[in-house]
Structures are given as C-alpha cells and as structure tokens.
Amino acid sequence: MNLYEFQAKELIGRFGIDIPRGRVAGSADDAERLARRMAFPRFAIKAQIHGGGRGIAGGVRFASSPDDARIVAGELLAKPLVTSQTKPSGERVRWVYVEEAFDIAQEIYAAVVVDRARGDLELLVSAAGGVDIEERAAADPRVIARFPVDVTMSPPESDFIGAAHAVGLTGGIAQKAAEVFANMARVATGLDATLVEINPLAITTDGRMIALDAKLSIDPNALFRHPALAALRAQIQMDEGDPKELAADRHQINYQKMDGRIGVVVNGAGLALATNDMLIDAGGKPANFMDIRTTASSLDIAYGVGVILENPATQVVLINIHGGGMQRCDTVAEGVAVALRRARRQVPLVVCFAGNNADFARTRLKGAGVSFIDARDMSDAVSHVMSIVAKAAA
Amino acid sequence: MAILVGGDTRLLCQGLTGRAATYHMARMTAYGTRLVAGVTPGKGGRNHLDAPVFNTVREAADATGANASMLFVPPETAAKAMIEAIEAEIPLVVVVTERVPVMDMVRVRQALKGSKTRLVGPNSQGILVPGVCQVGVMTTVNARSGVVGIVSRSATLTSEVMAQTTRAGLGQSATVGVGGDPVHGLSLKDGVELFLEDPQTEAIVVIGEIGGYGEEEVAEFVAAVRPGKPIVAFVAGRHAPLERRMGHAGAFSTEGGGAANPKIAALQAAGVSISPNAALVGQTVALQLHRAKSEPIRSL
Numbered sequence: 001m002n003l004y005e006f007q008a009k010e011l012i013g014r015f016g017i018d019i020p021r022g023r024v025a026g027s028a029d030d031a032e033r034l035a036r037r038m039a040f041p042r043f044a045i046k047a048q049i050h051g052g053g054r055g056i057a058g059g060v061r062f063a064s065s066p067d068d069a070r071i072v073a074g075e076l077l078a079k080p081l082v083t084s085q086t087k088p089s090g091e092r093v094r095w096v097y098v099e100e101a102f103d104i105a106q107e108i109y110a111a112v113v114v115d116r117a118r119g120d121l122e123l124l125v126s127a128a129g130g131v132d133i134e135e136r137a138a139a140d141p142r143v144i145a146r147f148p149v150d151v152t153m154s155p156p157e158s159d160f161i162g163a164a165h166a167v168g169l170t171g172g173i174a175q176k177a178a179e180v181f182a183n184m185a186r187v188a189t190g191l192d193a194t195l196v197e198i199n200p201l202a203i204t205t206d207g208r209m210i211a212l213d214a215k216l217s218i219d220p221n222a223l224f225r226h227p228a229l230a231a232l233r234a235q236i237q238m239d240e241g242d243p244k245e246l247a248a249d250r251h252q253i254n255y256q257k258m259d260g261r262i263g264v265v266v267n268g269a270g271l272a273l274a275t276n277d278m279l280i281d282a283g284g285k286p287a288n289f290m291d292i293r294t295t296a297s298s299l300d301i302a303y304g305v306g307v308i309l310e311n312p313a314t315q316v317v318l319i320n321i322h323g324g325g326m327q328r329c330d331t332v333a334e335g336v337a338v339a340l341r342r343a344r345r346q347v348p349l350v351v352c353f354a355g356n357n358a359d360f361a362r363t364r365l366k367g368a369g370v371s372f373i374d375a376r377d378m379s380d381a382v383s384h385v386m387s388i389v390a391k392a393a394a
Numbered sequence: 395m396a397i398l399v400g401g402d403t404r405l406l407c408q409g410l411t412g413r414a415a416t417y418h419m420a421r422m423t424a425y426g427t428r429l430v431a432g433v434t435p436g437k438g439g440r441n442h443l444d445a446p447v448f449n450t451v452r453e454a455a456d457a458t459g460a461n462a463s464m465l466f467v468p469p470e471t472a473a474k475a476m477i478e479a480i481e482a483e484i485p486l487v488v489v490v491t492e493r494v495p496v497m498d499m500v501r502v503r504q505a506l507k508g509s510k511t512r513l514v515g516p517n518s519q520g521i522l523v524p525g526v527c528q529v530g531v532m533t534t535v536n537a538r539s540g541v542v543g544i545v546s547r548s549a550t551l552t553s554e555v556m557a558q559t560t561r562a563g564l565g566q567s568a569t570v571g572v573g574g575d576p577v578h579g580l581s582l583k584d585g586v587e588l589f590l591e592d593p594q595t596e597a598i599v600v601i602g603e604i605g606g607y608g609e610e611e612v613a614e615f616v617a618a619v620r621p622g623k624p625i626v627a628f629v630a631g632r633h634a635p636l637e638r639r640m641g642h643a644g645a646f647s648t649e650g651g652g653a654a655n656p657k658i659a660a661l662q663a664a665g666v667s668i669s670p671n672a673a674l675v676g677q678t679v680a681l682q683l684h685r686a687k688s689e690p691i692r693s694l
C-alpha cells in the first residue's frame with residue numbers, strides 16, 4: 001500500500017523527523033487560501049501522485065505569493081501527470097501539497113527498505129540526493145552505500161553514524177543525519193513499512209535537516225496491527241480502486257481487467273500468468289487476469305466467473321484449472337455452473353481440468369447442463385480458444 | 395533417497411488442533427507421513443489424530459524425537475511459531491501460512507542465521523516425495539516416484555509439471571515449493587543444490603515467475619558450478635504488465651524485482667534449458683534427459 005507524500009510526511013513526522021509545514025489542497029482556491037494563511041515567503045506546490053519521477057516531469061513547482069500559488073495549483077490539478085514511473089496516460093492529480101520552501105545547501109538520499117534477495121532490512125544512503133539519483137546510481141553503483149539494519153533490537157540498530165559519514169557529513173550535522181536514519185528505521189519496523197524513502201533529505205542554509213519529500217509503502221499483510229492505516233487503506237481503495245477488482249478480492253479472487261476479448265479463469269497466480277502467456281504467444285488477447293485463491297468457495301468462484309461473463313468484451317471463456325490439495329476442480333465446476341445459470345448471455349466455453357477431482361468436475365459440469373469444449377491439456381485448450389476467436393473475426 | 399524429507403521424517407505439526415491442520419494432516423498421514431506430535435499452546439496433554447499434543451515445540455521434540463515441523467498457524471502468530479521451532483533446533487520447518495507480514499519474515503531470517511534449521515516457505519505448498527512422504531497441502535493424484543526434482547515458486551504449476559513428468563514416464567524424486575512471499579527461507583537455488591546432491595534425481599525443473607531475484611540466483615549458481623544434471627526452467631509472466639514502481643529504492647536494491655525476460659536470458663546464458671511455455675515442461679525435460687544420456691556431458 002503506497003501512501004501519498006502528505007500522508008507519508010505526517011507519519012514520519014510523528015517519529016521525530018523534521019518535515020516542512022504544509023497543507024493539502026484539492027482546488028486552486030484552497031491552495032490560495034492555505035498559502036495566505038501560512039504566509040511563507042515562498043511556497044513549494046507539489047502534485048500528489050504515487051509514481052516517482054515527479055520532479056523531472058514538472059510536478060513540483062514554486063510560488064512566491066498566494067496568488068501565484070493559486071495559478072500553479074490550478075495548472076497542476078488540471079491534467080494527469082505523466083512521469084517515467086506512471087502509466088503512459090499519467091496519474092490523476094487529486095491534490096496538491098502546499099508547503100514552505102527552503103534554501104537548500106545540500107541534498108542527501110536516504111531509504112530504509114526490505115531487500116527481498118538478502119531477506120533483510122537495509123539503510124541506503126547517498127551524498128547525491130535529488131531528482132536524478134536513479135540515473136547516477138545506474139551509471140555508478142558506488143553512489144549508494146548500504147547498511148544492514150538489525151530488526152531484532154528495539155529500536156532497530158545499524159551503523160547510523162557510519163552512514164552519515166558515508167555521505168560526507170561530520171560533526172553536529174552528522175549526528176543529526178544519524179538521528180534521522182535511526183528514526184527512519186523505527187518508521188519501517190513500527191509501521192511495517194517495506195519502503196521509507198526520503199529524497200531529498202535537505203540540509204538548509206540555516207543548518208536544519210528536513211525531509212523535503214517522503215515515500216512510504218506499508219505492507220498490507222501487517223494491517224491487522226495498524227488499524228488506523230487499515231482504515232486509510234479502505235479509504236484509498238474506495239477512492240481509487242476498481243470496484244470489480246475490489247469485490248473480486250473480497251471473494252478470494254485476484255482479478256484484473258485487461259483490454260482483450262478472451263475471458264480467463266485460472267487458479268493460482270503462476271498458472272494464471274502462464275495461461276495468459278500462452279494465449280498472447282498464440283496471438284490472443286486476454287480480457288483479464290484471474291487467480292482464484294485456495295480459500296475461494298464455489299459461490300466466490302461464481303462471482304468471479306460472473307464478472308467475466310458480464311464484461312461485454314468477452315467473446316470466449318477459457319477455464320484452466322489445476323486442482324490442488326486446497327482448491328479442487330469440482331469446486332470450480334460448481335461455481336462455473338452457478339455463474340452460467342445466472343448469466344444473461346452465453347459465450348463459448350473451453351475447459352481444461354487437471355489434477356485433483358478433474359474427472360468429477362467434468363461430470364458435474366455436464367450434469368449441470370453446461371455445454372463446453374473439453375480440452376485434453378493446456379495447449380489443446382489454447383488452440384480451441386484461438387479457433388473460436390478466428391471464427392468470430394471472420 | 396530424496397531431499398529434505400523421507401521415510402525417516404518424524405513430523406510434528408504446530409497448530410495441529412485447528413481445522414485446516416486436521417484436514418491436511420489426516421491426508422498426509424494417510425499418504426504415509428509419520429506424525430509424531432502436535433503443538434498447540436494451552437492444549438497440551440490431549441491426543442489429536444493419534445498424536446500427542448504438547449504446549450511447546452521444545453517439549454514435543456524432546457518427548458518424540460521430531461525432526462521436522464509443519465506450521466498451520468495464522469499469519470498473526472506464524473513468525474513467533476517459526477522462531478519457536480528454530481530455537482528448539484528443529485532441522486526442517488515447513489510453513490504453509492499465507493500473508494505473513496514481511497517485517498516478521500525479516501526477523502525470522504535473522505533468527506535463522508547460524509541456526510540448525512532449514513525453513514521452507516512461508517506460503518509454500520510444502521514438500522512431496524512421491525510414494526514416501528508428504529509434508530504439504532498439494533494434491534498427490536499425479537505424483538509418481540521417479541527421477542525429476544521440481545523446485546518451484548508456484549503451487550499449481552508444480553502440480554501441472556508433476557502431471558506432465560508423470561505422463562512422460564519420468565516421475566518425480568521430490569517436489570518442493572519455496573513459497574510465493576518476497577522474504578522466505580529455502581531459495582530456488584538451495585533447491586537446485588539439494589537436487590544435484592541427490593542420487594535419485596536425474597533432472598531438475600525450476601519453476602519461476604516474475605518478481606524477486608530467485609531465478610537470477612539459480613543462473614549465477616549454475617554458471618559457476620556447471621552441474622552434470624540437465625536443468626529445465628520455466629518462468630511465468632513474460633507478457634505480464636510491469637508493476638508500477640514507487641520511489642527510487644527499487645532500482646538500487648532488490649525490492650522491486652524482475653521481469654520474466656531478463657530471468658529467462660540469465661538462465662539460458664548459464665546453460666539452463668528453457669521450456670517455451672507451461673504446457674511443454676514435461677517434454678522439455680524428457681528431451682534433455684534423452685540428450686544427456688545419449689551424449690554424456692564432456693568436462694570443460
């Protein structure tokens with residue numbers, strides 16, 4: 001679960017990290033009003049999006065008066081922001097963050113991140129913070145210094161002062177940086193954040209150390225111990241999530257709509273990816289990605305299949321199920337039969353059942369009066385699907 | 395012979411008295427797995443599925459000589475249960491639980507360092523040695539004892555490849571699920587290493603998917619070791635849309651994880667044979683085994 005900058009800043013601020021004073025605005029009018037009230041000599045106006053690369057894409061602007069803030073905020077809110085990390089169509093800007101602008105002496109990069117290959121938590125620092133850090137690190141990996149964080153200690157421990165020295169700081173300002181790094185590690189373990197990134201961590205001309213931008217990613221599997229964040233996630237999903245995908249999720253199904261015409265029903269993420277790979281290799285276009293989790297009941301499955309049948313683009317449905325120890329073929333067959341009984345339209349059905357209770361599932365589906373093409377194996381199923389697609393196109 | 399588990403496995407089950415554990419453990423014992431103890435805090439002293447139940451792993455291990463533990467513990471307490479098993483020096487711990495918090499797994503990984511325990515999972519379907527021992531929740535309908543070792547990140551694809559290798563007349567020495575979580579115990583590379591040492595295993599299948607660096611690690615290992623057994627890999631998700639990245643850290647750490655094509659390229663460059671799709675893994679292994687037997691690998 002990725003948080004917006006303003007949400008991330010509020011949270012890291014609670015852990016003792018210095019953040020600029022600022023407010024969120026949803027309109028140009030709001031931006032002006034808030035700027036007038038805060039009365040800073042200069043304002044940073046920042047588009048709130050999840051994707052990175054915002055600075056280079058023009059998503060961070062400055063204003064020297066409330067009137068100026070109004071104009072800049074209006075421009076940022078007017079259209080989606082396209083960056084190197086967003087979809088090509090960009091990301092909608094629902095809010096801008098209006099905050100105090102600073103005179104910066106130096107910008108540092110700092111992140112505390114779960115490293116999946118090493119299976120540990122690491123502090124990454126670089127003396128060269130700012131918008132193009134990624135390119136510079138790609139050109140020379142030594143730009144980034146890494147320090148493992150010991151999470152068995154509370155608070156978590158690492159060579160925080162060594163990290164401050166690694167970015168070239170000494171004396172009192174090094175102490176300050178070490179404190180920020182230690183607090184970032186506390187954010188990671190305290191909030192179950194898999195990413196705590198401050199870029200830039202700015203040293204101002206008057207010697208303050210301030211988090212000018214912050215990114216925070218919270219582990220959704222840990223929300224049971226963070227009820228406030230769970231509520232925030234529910235809100236974010238309601239605002240931004242696809243209602244069908246969210247409903248499918250409640251039915252123990254991972255569903256993502258795609259832009260093709262072949263509906264796909266699969267159990268297991270690996271098999272689901274592999275099935276879509278085979279269809280696309282054969283020249284087909286999946287209408288969706290679907291992974292039925294092991295915990296889905298037949299009625300959950302009926303819901304998922306129903307979503308696919310209701311999609312007007314769906315021309316044919318491929319059901320590729322490998323029954324396992326926890327999700328058997330016959331449970332899926334039952335769900336499919338229910339969905340078809342409810343459906344307002346019929347599309348050709350290609351079914352490949354294998355593994356646990358495959359024969360029983362075929363019998364059940366036939367017994368329910370469902371007509372379907374009974375594929376021998378995955379290759380056979382894909383070729384049946386492709387010939388149906390070809391016929392429909394002719 | 396097999397890897398990780400076998401006829402001498404004396405299994406204890408943490409969370410035995412729960413519903414899912416009861417269902418799956420009954421299937422495992424019916425398959426021939428020897429269940430020697432259960433652990434459920436507060437329920438010590440009972441019997442469940444003909445096995446004595448203890449309050450702690452240490453008590454259970456001391457009383458029964460258990461040498462492996464399988465966890466059916468909910469995500470909230472799974473890490474605590476894993477660490478309890480590690481501290482009791484259980485040599486093998488297999489975890490089925492899904493959705494364990496990542497930070498908990500980071501803590502478990504720290505507990506594993508220097509310990510005597512090998513962890514499989516979490517979010518793993520477990521380990522199957524066909525005809526001998528099942529420590530997992532997989533289906534066994536298409537399992538046949540044989541020569542192919544399967545190590546995998548995906549439970550359903552394992553099951554599919556099991557069926558294919560059985561159909562090809564090869565059978566399996568063992569199947570191991572490393573689990574789908576970002577931070578886990580046994581890696582794909584560890585699985586390959588174990589299968590290379592196992593005399594029953596004549597060929598190895600590695601099933602990967604997008605995300606993480608497990609496949610790249612296998613490629614590095616294979617390139618360095620130049621193993622004498624054919625290795626076939628399949629990586630799912632070649633056409634999957636890339637996940638949107640956030641922040642820069644993903645670019646310099648391994649937080650984000652990889653697309654399928656670089657994984658496939660790395661494996662291929664290391665000499666691993668790639669199955670073009672999920673349906674052809676069995677045939678690809680059969681072909682590689684045939685080639686290996688008809689022209690023995692020359693030492694370099």
